[in-house]
Amino acid sequence: MRNESSATVTATIAVGGPPGHAAWRGTALAALGVLAFSGTLPATGFALRGFDPYLVGVGRAVGAGLIALACLLARRAPLLPPRRELPGYAVIAAGIVFGFPVFSALAMGLGASSSHGAVVIGLLPATTAAVAFLRAGERPKLRFWIACGAGAVVVTAFTLHGGGGHITLADLLLLAALLAAAAGYTEGGRMSRRTPGWRVVSYALVLSLPLTIPLTAVLAVVTEVRPDGAALAGFAYVTVVSMFLGFIPWYAGLAAGGIARAGQVQLIQPSLTLIWSWWLLAEPVGVVTVAGALAVLACVAITQHSRA
Numbered sequence: 001m002r003n004e005s006s007a008t009v010t011a012t013i014a015v016g017g018p019p020g021h022a023a024w025r026g027t028a029l030a031a032l033g034v035l036a037f038s039g040t041l042p043a044t045g046f047a048l049r050g051f052d053p054y055l056v057g058v059g060r061a062v063g064a065g066l067i068a069l070a071c072l073l074a075r076r077a078p079l080l081p082p083r084r085e086l087p088g089y090a091v092i093a094a095g096i097v098f099g100f101p102v103f104s105a106l107a108m109g110l111g112a113s114s115s116h117g118a119v120v121i122g123l124l125p126a127t128t129a130a131v132a133f134l135r136a137g138e139r140p141k142l143r144f145w146i147a148c149g150a151g152a153v154v155v156t157a158f159t160l161h162g163g164g165g166h167i168t169l170a171d172l173l174l175l176a177a178l179l180a181a182a183a184g185y186t187e188g189g190r191m192s193r194r195t196p197g198w199r200v201v202s203y204a205l206v207l208s209l210p211l212t213i214p215l216t217a218v219l220a221v222v223t224e225v226r227p228d229g230a231a232l233a234g235f236a237y238v239t240v241v242s243m244f245l246g247f248i249p250w251y252a253g254l255a256a257g258g259i260a261r262a263g264q265v266q267l268i269q270p271s272l273t274l275i276w277s278w279w280l281l282a283e284p285v286g287v288v289t290v291a292g293a294l295a296v297l298a299c300v301a302i303t304q305h306s307r308a
Contacts, residue, residue, distance in 0.1 A: 026253045031268070033250025036241050038272035041114040041121070042280050043237035044105055050231025052223035053109035057102030059216040060235065064243035065209045068202035081195070081203045088191050092204040095184020097212070101238070103177035112170035115283050118273035119158055120174040122296035123151050125266045127182040132189065143302065151299030158292040188251075197251020201244065270297065 047056045072079050081089055107117060126148050184204075191200045227235075270293045277283040 028253070029249040030253025030266075033246050033248075033253060034266050034269050035272065036246030036249070038269045039276055040238060040242040041104065041108070041117050041273055042276040043234040043242065044108055045114050045277075045281050046230045046234025047238060048105065048109055048231075049234070050227035051225060051235060052219060053105040054102065055216065055219040055223055055225070056235060056238070057105040058098070058212055058219060060101060060239040060243050061097045061205060061208055061212040062216045063239040065205035065212060067240065067244050068205040069209070071198065072202055072206065077199060077202075079206065081207075085191065086207075088187050089200075089204050089207055091187040092184050092191065092200065093208045095180045095182070095187070096201075097184075097204055097208045097243075099180025099184065100177045101243070103173045103180060107170040107173035107177065110168070110170040110173070112168075112174060113283050114277035114281055115274050115285050115289050117174050118270045118277065119289060119292045119296060120155055120171065121178055121181075121273075122270035122293055123155055123300065124178055124181055124185075124269075126151055126300045127178055128185045131182045131186045147299045147302035151296055154292060154295040154299060158288070192251055198248050200251070201247040205244065 044056060051059070069079070104117065104121075108114070130148055188197070188200050188204070195203075274285050274289065274293060278285045
């Protein structure tokens with residue numbers, strides 16, 4: 001395990017990215033992770049057809065946590081992280097185990113479409129970068145903050161247009177999901193410099209089981225459950241792929257290709273989500289939605305370039 005951690009540390013600290021084949025391999029792995037994450041909102045839409053939003057948000061962490069526990073046992077890895085690292089894992093759990101899943105599911109339960117959420121969540125790379133700068137105490141260039149501000153203006157204009165001139169509760173929940181994910185990604189990135197990425201997400205999920213298991217049991221009893229094939233498939237996707245498997249190639253890609261290089265492939269995630277929403281959920285994707293997604297991607301691209 002020590003050699004595995006050392007390799008991850010060495011690759012992750014190389015922010016500029018290793019040259020040649022390793023860099024392209026890292027980019028390909030990160031793209032596979034983004035492909036997995038891009039289906040999260042459409043899959044959530046399917047799951048909500050048969051399950052309560054709270055049950056979707058919390059329940060998926062139970063299945064993912066049991067998978068993570070099995071992986072730790074299979075690899076004979078410690079089942080819990082060092083005690084000194086528990087505050088960091090609490091932040092990760094609050095962000096990616098509870099915050100993003102619950103807030104995004106609630107937003108879609110209130111009527112936010114998957115395509116609408118994709119545009120708002122499109123600021124996630126820039127938000128993650130901003131949180132990382134603040135967390136690490138770095139000083140980004142002025143154009144980084146200008147691009148972040150422009151992206152916020154675009155998202156605000158888009159949400160006002162979709163909400164008939166006002167910010168809806170669903171929009172606020174999507175923004176809360178964005179901030180939660182940014183905090184969880186940033187802390188997870190910091191922790192993965194010392195621990196392999198699959199173990200980082202596994203520890204966050206396993207540490208959450210004492211809360212997620214009883215909460216899921218209660219929600220399964222007090223909420224209406226009417227699953228069909230589509231709902232079960234959506235719930236299975238967000239449990240197995242979005243909550244666990246997607247993080248394996250994602251963190252491996254960051255380690256192999258370098259954070260600055262491989263991390264930029266997350267810029268394609270909103271566009272992929274729009275495609276899945278149109279294809280799987282038959283959601284109309286209008287000109288305003290496409291323009292908003294492209295504008296957000298442009299702003300995020302500038303922030304990523306400034307960061308590098």
